[in-house]
Amino acid sequence: MPTEGVDRRDFLISTGAAAGIVILGGGVMMASDGAWAMTLSRLKPQQGATLIRMARDLYAYDAIDDGPYAKIVEALDAEAAKDDKTLALLTEGVKRLDDAAGGNYAGEDEAKRLAALKANAGSPFFQKVQGSMINGFYNDHDVWAKLGYEGSSAEKGGYIHRGFDDIAWLPKS
């Protein structure tokens, strides 16, 4: 099943983050430094790796590890598990992206990957992943913390005593 086409032994894929991705058996993938792990039920690990790399290329932050990107891919996989159309969209889309990059998208350099992305931009597959990133990645509290958004404030009493008007660098007029 999930390990189909992949050796059962562990191996490492680089997605540009400091830590690589280790593929374990049973659809489990994790960061080589153990920072995160995800489980794929329908997508193959190599497909998952391509998607993580693609997600990062769409909205790249060097300061963010693969974890939040992997969450998006995991959610796509969960959707694919419930809906064959989504599975087909993702499988075919990943194949086209890999093909456009010469076979293995995740393994190519940035220039090649960007060219492959541009060739696929606007396709339903591309829009699907892009939409998941916009609506999911930027709605992830870990990402908020990294990008400087403080989130819910009512339970902290708002900002009335917490800096709503604390700008100090602006000249006085």
Added chain:
Amino acid sequence: MAKYDLKDDSVVVVIGSGAGGGTLSNELCQKGVNVVLLEAGKRTEIQDFVNDEWASFLQLAWLDPRTTSGNWRVAKDFPTLPAWTCKTVGGTTTHWAGASLRFQEHEFRTKTVYGSIPGANLLDWPLTLAELAPYYAKAEDKMGVTRTNDIPGLPGNNNFKIMEYGAGKVGYKTVHTGRMAINSRERDGRGSCQQIGFCFQGCKSGAKWSTLYTEIPKAEATGRLDLRPESHVIKIVHDDAGKVSGVVYVDASGATQEQKARAICVGCNSIESPRLLLNSESAKYPDGLANSSGMVGRNYMRHTTGSVYSIFPKPVHMYRGTTMAGIVQDEAALDTRRGFAGGYELETLSLGLPFMAAFLEPGAWGREYAAALGSYANMAGMWIVGEDMPQANNRVTLNKGVKDRYGMPVPNVHYDDHENDIKMREHAYKRGAEIHQAAGAVQVFHTPPYPSTHNLGTNRMSENPKDGVVNKWGQSHDIKNLFVSDGSQFTTGGAENPTLTIVTLAIRQADYIADQMSKKEI
């Protein structure tokens, strides 16, 4: 709380509990009129609100299917979401920001003042500012608008300070923290603004006026209001004489009901109101109710909007504090030397990171866009709100190919930008950018319009029944016990955020309806 019988034909039925319908219901109840208020959405209270953009959108926004067409950018970016409105008790006054400005005198007479503009279907209102002024005063008092009734302005947040500084450098003079229906101090049993920063998600402190926790409980306290949440009206019906006699709605259990009525007031916001009138077609009214002029659904306006977001070298934290308490008014006056008719306001605006990702530049991706969002903490923002031209073909029609869950055709919203709108937007982008640059912005974005938050004009007021749908009381020209009570009455849009005027018209309409009822005219 009152409970009226479905067959009770002495009640006034109000449809929609937002700015227009919620206010009208309360005003009628205060005058001793019995009201059934039908609201499609649930009753969600302050304690249920969430400081989370997507979660709040799913909780309160109108998500029923809609379609789009036309050359406006929204049709491309958000083809199934032409507008951001709410479906909940309180309507869009739960999500609104509170900016409350009166129209300018000339904005009631644009046909006369602007003259003939090709492609624009301008018309003078059958009303003047002088006639409305006493009602504006009542509305400002009711809503607790800052800088009126001796209510102090709100304190400026960081986003405002950037605007104020830059606007000063550019030479603008009328710059302040706005006229906001947000308590700057305790008033009317509600506390003062805690600078929570989620005004668009429902105010957790209740400082911001919303019919949900002002007009509606006040109406309930009279014992005359029968509020029925989760009651979606699908059709207005009439008697043989042609007067409206009741409404057909689907209740919370999914059962279809018919409520009889003496008079019916439609306050469903400017997409659903014309849709309901059109969906109420009958053998007697084959083009829909109140539509002998053919104007129902036409002249859809949404304001010439757009946003300017800029990145500064140091943190701004624009999302802290009131979302829209900041305004530059110098461009609101008429000055055709700028190359366009009408004027615009510049108002502070912030979005949280989730919405910013979706709206800053819809469809964008890649390192540069990611880097811009990565500078979120250093961003400041402002919104352009200017008068757009009414055009006969900008309109809400029934899309008979797409049905909602009740089997009713959904509304299609068609909008083409007028040349005047485009010129105004370009001008405003430029001026907005100058303000931010004067305050040190290193990168400026011209963000395209969001789904429409201001929806206007689709049942417009006119002196002559041939030119519009309702008279100066919001009463249908064709059917005298049928009223329109929301922003769809607007003859033209003005440069100002519309809600204060919607509330003003509702207060005035309540006087008229009560008077007509006592005279047995309706």
